[in-house]
Amino acid sequence: KNEVEQSPQNLTAQEGEFITINCSYSVGISALHWLQQHPGGGIVSLFMLSSGKKKHGRLIATINIQEKHSSLHITASHPRDSAVYICAVERDGGSQGNLIFGKGTKLSVKP
Amino acid sequence: NAGVMQNPRHLVRRRGQEARLRCSPMKGHSHVYWYRQLPEEGLKFMVYLQKENIIDESGMPKERFSAEFPKEGPSILRIQQVVRGDSAAYFCASSPPGGPGGELFFGEGSRLTVL
Numbered sequence: 117k118n119e120v121e122q123s124p125q126n127l128t129a130q131e132g133e134f135i136t137i138n139c140s141y142s143v144g145i146s147a148l149h150w151l152q153q154h155p156g157g158g159i160v161s162l163f164m165l166s167s168g169k170k171k172h173g174r175l176i177a178t179i180n181i182q183e184k185h186s187s188l189h190i191t192a193s194h195p196r197d198s199a200v201y202i203c204a205v206e207r208d209g210g211s212q213g214n215l216i217f218g219k220g221t222k223l224s225v226k227p
Numbered sequence: 228n229a230g231v232m233q234n235p236r237h238l239v240r241r242r243g244q245e246a247r248l249r250c251s252p253m254k255g256h257s258h259v260y261w262y263r264q265l266p267e268e269g270l271k272f273m274v275y276l277q278k279e280n281i282i283d284e285s286g287m288p289k290e291r292f293s294a295e296f297p298k299e300g301p302s303i304l305r306i307q308q309v310v311r312g313d314s315a316a317y318f319c320a321s322s323p324p325g326g327p328g329g330e331l332f333f334g335e336g337s338r339l340t341v342l
Contacts, residue, residue: 149331158335159270159318202270211283212329213260213320217270 119143122203122218129225135190137221139203142184149215150177150188151202159202162188193225229254231321231334232301239340246306246313248337252321258282259302260331261294264316273317276302309341 120141129135139148150162163170163177165186170177174193179186190197200222204215232251240246252259261273275283276296287294291309296302306313316338320331 147329151333159320159333161331161333164330204270211275212258212325213275213322213331214272214283214285215262215270216272219269 118219119216120203120205120218122201122221124221125219126222127224129193129223131194131225131227133193133225135193135197135223135225137188137201137203137223139186139188139218140184141186141203141205141216143205143216144208145181145184145205146208146210147206148179148186149204149206150186151204153200153202153220155199162201190223195225195227198224231319231332233317233319233334233337235337236335237338237340239342240309241342242310243308246309246339246341248304248306248317248319248339249301250304250319250321250334251301252319253332256321256323256332258322258324258329259296260320260322261302261304262318262320264318264336266315270318273304306339309339311341314339314341 123138147166149164152160152162165179174191176189200220202220203218234249259276262270264270272286274287274294279298291307293305316336318336320333322329322331
């Protein structure tokens with residue numbers, strides 16, 4: 117079993133829909149990252165969080181440390197949100213940047 | 228303020244040749260990280276460097292791979308005697324000084340193809 121599991125693997129939505137991507141992990145962590153990767157493109161860091169909730173524009177990330185679970189929400193989804201969303205954790209006691217990555221959730225938003 | 232710059236963006240090598248990938252961190256960032264993304268697989272941590280120091284190389288393959296971050300100039304990931312299995316996207320990230328849990332800034336990646 118992977119230490120970081122994401123669901124769903126693939127997600128298709130209609131423009132305007134509310135989207136949720138889930139991430140569960142099995143190790144103690146110091147931080148959790150949500151990343152975005154467009155096809156053939158680079159990686160953009162969306163959020164880094166260790167507790168609670170963060171919001172940036174239409175994106176919201178939450179984390180529940182006790183349940184070892186995080187969610188990424190996209191409100192009013194748009195075709196430009198189509199990308200792979202990756203959850204990654206920094207293991208507690210590990211070195212900075214030594215991330216364990218999930219396999220990603222491929223999101224496709226149809227107009 | 229330029230972001231993390233990686234070059235080349237695309238590199239083609241024949242088996243047995245050497246590949247050198249360069250990463251210039253964001254201005255003011257002294258920490259550099261390298262990650263590898265194999266085709267159809269997830270990202271994997273390779274190495275964490277500070278200026279002139281390797282801090283964590285637990286993800287580096289034992290042979291043929293090396294990384295450096297000299298006092299002056301970019302960080303370099305070097306792959307000697309490349310094999311087809313080295314074909315992948317290699318991403319660099321940087322962060323300012325600070326402890327674990329800091330925000331990372333990623334580059335566009337270097338895509339290595341080994342013929």
